[in-house]
Each structure stands twice: as structure tokens, then as C-alpha cells.
Amino acid sequence: MPRRDEAATLEGMETMAGGNLWSFIWTMAVFIVTVCVMVFALVWLFQGRLIYFPTQTLDATPTEIDLSYEDVRFKGEDGLALSGWFIPAERARGTILFCHGNAGNISHRLDSIAIFHRLGMHTFIFDYRGYGRSDGRPGEEGTYRDALAAWRFLVEKRHIPPEEIVIFGRSLGGAVAAWLAGRQTPGALILESTFTSIEDIASNLYPYLPVRHITRFGYHTTRTIATVRCPVLIAHSRDDDIIPFAHGEKIFQTAGEPKVFLEMAGSHNEGFMMTGAAYVEGLNAFLIHYFDDTVTGAFEPDPSGRRDIE
Numbered sequence: 001m002p003r004r005d006e007a008a009t010l011e012g013m014e015t016m017a018g019g020n021l022w023s024f025i026w027t028m029a030v031f032i033v034t035v036c037v038m039v040f041a042l043v044w045l046f047q048g049r050l051i052y053f054p055t056q057t058l059d060a061t062p063t064e065i066d067l068s069y070e071d072v073r074f075k076g077e078d079g080l081a082l083s084g085w086f087i088p089a090e091r092a093r094g095t096i097l098f099c100h101g102n103a104g105n106i107s108h109r110l111d112s113i114a115i116f117h118r119l120g121m122h123t124f125i126f127d128y129r130g131y132g133r134s135d136g137r138p139g140e141e142g143t144y145r146d147a148l149a150a151w152r153f154l155v156e157k158r159h160i161p162p163e164e165i166v167i168f169g170r171s172l173g174g175a176v177a178a179w180l181a182g183r184q185t186p187g188a189l190i191l192e193s194t195f196t197s198i199e200d201i202a203s204n205l206y207p208y209l210p211v212r213h214i215t216r217f218g219y220h221t222t223r224t225i226a227t228v229r230c231p232v233l234i235a236h237s238r239d240d241d242i243i244p245f246a247h248g249e250k251i252f253q254t255a256g257e258p259k260v261f262l263e264m265a266g267s268h269n270e271g272f273m274m275t276g277a278a279y280v281e282g283l284n285a286f287l288i289h290y291f292d293d294t295v296t297g298a299f300e301p302d303p304s305g306r307r308d309i310e
Contacts, residue, residue, distance in 0.1 A: 051172070051198070051217060052138040053103040054131040060107045062087050065114050074153045076129065076136070077145035083133040084126030084150065086158075089117050093292055094164045094187060095154060098125035099147055099173035099180070105132035111273060112170070115280055119287065121166070126150045128176075140217050143172075147180045163187045166291060169194065171243070171268070175219035178251075182227035188291045189228055190283070192235040193268055196222045196247045204244060222254045229256065231290035233283070237264040237271035260286050 062069040062085060070086040085106055096116045100109055106125045116123045128146045129136030136142060151167075154160045166188045169177025174194025181189040195201040198217040225232070232255045236248025252261045262282040266274025273279075 051102055052130065054128075054138060055104050056132060058105060058107040058132060060110060061085075062110065062113060065110050067113065067117055072124070072126075072153070074126075074149060074157070076134075076142075076149045080129050080136045080146075081134065082126060082129065082146055082149060084124060085113075087113055087117060087123040087125075089120050089122050091120060092122045093120045093287065094166055095122040095124060095160055097147075097150060097154060097165055097167045097177075097180075097186075098123055099167070099169040099177040100125065100127075101171035101173050107132070115272070115283070116168075118280065119284055124150065124154055140219060143176045144179050147176045148183070151180060151184055166190060166287070168192070171195075172219065175221045175224070178221050178224040178228065181230060182224045186230050188231045188233070188287070190233045190235070190286070191221070191225075191251060193237065193240060193243055193264075193271060194221055194234075194247065194251060195219070195243045196250050200247065201243060205242075221251055225251055225255045231286070232256070232259040233262060233286045234259065235262040235264055235272070235279070235282070237266055237268070237275070239266055240268045240271065242268040258290055260290075262286070 067087055070088075072084045072086050074082055074084070076082050083106075098109065098112070098116075100106065105127050109125060113123050113125065126146065127134040128138055129142045130138040134146070151165070154165060155162055162185045165186045167177045167181050167184075167186045168190045169175070170192045171194060174191035175197075177189060178191060178194070180186075197220045199215055202215055234248050234252040234255065236243075236245055238245045240248075248261075252259060260282075262279070264271040264275040264279060266272075271279075
């Protein structure tokens with residue numbers, strides 16, 4: 001009898017131990033699922049803060065690089081007040097519509113403005129909603145609307161012919177520029193250090209998260225570039241530390257003809273500066289071959305067929 005009691009007691013203890021184990025496993029499973037759901041919910045709600053890094057204070061103006069400019073205020077497609085600068089160039093060959101990247105504001109693009117001025121281009125650079133002195137909060141649809149409003153400002157208010165406008169976009173601005181060029185008829189499109197889509201770049205940056213299932217932003221550059229019907233230049237660096245070189249290659253492969261690939265050197269934010277003269281000459285060559293001939297009366301080219309850059 002005692003042995004039977006001992007056996008029953010042991011059996012009961014084993015049953016309890018087994019029950020406690022399964023209870024622990026179930027509790028941990030519920031905890032892990034709950035944490036994952038909370039993380040995904042937070043990423044879903046606040047992922048805009050992982051994409052947009054606007055600043056409102058203008059740290060400088062084109063006068064810092066000895067260029068005159070016009071402070072422009074214009075209305076967005078939904079009535080928001082937007083701001084930008086129009087920087088004129090003498091004997092301009094055309095106008096750059098500058099879609100900047102996801103951080104800072106227009107005051108942090110003076111190096112590029114100086115390059116475009118050397119290339120003989122007017123430049124109209126604007127801030128998306130929530131950036132600089134533009135009202136509102138940034139978002140994907142908002143950036144598209146603001147770029148379209150900037151385009152219409154040039155075409156409808158300044159009466160600049162579409163074929164005399166080069167849409168330029170860097171990084172996230174490249175996705176915006178490609179979207180705009182696919183819906184309008186610019187003289188040319190230049191995309192620099194641009195990603196194929198938010199999903200693709202997020203997968204590169206956060207490989208441990210199922211970002212393709214939780215991202216609510218698109219910026220599908222490879223989709224929109226396929227709809228563009230103007231000359232395209234894609235510039236990218238193999239040393240880009242944020243957007244892999246393969247993104248630029250894929251965008252180039254998807255783009256229609258005529259198209260040119262300009263390989264840069266250096267990091268994501270400094271590639272165009274580190275590439276130096278080769279970058280400026282590459283842009284100039286592209287403009288000579290695919291843009292200048294479409295612009296009538298903008299300037300008189302050198303008899304040799306090239307435009308000198310001072």
C-alpha cells in the first residue's frame with residue numbers, strides 16, 4: 001500500500017509538472033505574440049518618424065554663396081502654404097525643379113544650388129509640407145501634391161514651358177521626382193542616390209522585421225520610372241552607405257530610353273561633392289546631349305558643341 005501511495009503521489013507530481021510546463025509555454029507564447037503585436041503597431045503608427053526628418057529653421061540662404069534669390073510662397077494642391085526659393089541664372093539654359101531628400105530643408109542644399117547655377121540653370125527648390133516654412137505635416141501623398149504644386153507654379157505662374165524644366169530628385173526626393181515626371185512632360189529627369197521603394201530600402205535597413213507586411217509607405221520609384229517619357233539620368237555611388245548601389249542599377253534598368261548612368265563616389269550624403277568635377281561634367285554632358293536641343297532661345301551654345309563650366 002505505501003508503495004502504491006508513493007506511486008500515485010509521483011504520478012500526480014509529474015502531472016502537475018507537465019501542466020505547469022505547458023502553462024509556462026502558453027504564457028510565454030502569449031507574451032511574445034503580444035510584444036510583437038505592440039511593436040508592429042508602434043512601427044505602423046510612427047513609421048513616418050523613421051522616414052521624415054524635417055527641420056523648420058532655415059540655417060542659410062543663397063546669399064551665403066553670393067547668389068541672388070527670390071523667396072517664394074505658393075499654395076499646395078490642398079491649399080497649404082508652401083515655401084521655396086527661385087535662384088536665377090544668367091542666360092539660363094533651363095530650370096531645375098529640385099525635390100530634396102527626407103531631412104533638413106532647402107537651406108541645406110546650397111552646394112547643389114551652386115552646381116546648378118554653374119551649369120547655367122535657374123533653380124526652383126521648395127520645401128515639402130512640414131519642412132522649413134511650409135505648413136502642414138509630411139506624408140507620401142503630401143510630398144506628391146507639393147511637387148505637383150511646385151511644377152504648376154513654374155508652368156502656370158512663371159509661364160516656363162514644360163520642356164525647359166529638368167526635374168531633379170535626390171534620395172527620397174528622387175521617388176517624388178519620378179512620380180511627377182511620370183505625370184507631366186519635363187525636358188529631362190535626374191535621379192540621384194534614389195531607392196527603388198520604401199519596402200526595398202526598409203528591408204535592407206531592418207532585415208529582422210517583416211517590413212513588407214507592415215509598411216504603409218510606398219514611394220515605388222521603379223513603378224513610376226517606367227511611365228516616364230523623357231531623357232533620364234540616374235546617378236548613384238557604389239560607396240552609398242544608406243541606399244545600396246543595386247537600387248540605382250535597378251531603377252536604370254527599368255527606365256526607358258534615352259537614359260544615362262552616372263557613377264559617383266563617396267557616401268550617400270556627400271557622393272556628389274566627393275565625385276567633384278566628374279559629377280558636374282556628367283550632368284553637363286547629359287544636358288548637352290538630351291536637353292539643350294529641346295530648348296529654343298535659352299542660350300547660344302559654344303560652336304564646339306559644348307558648354308563651358310566656369
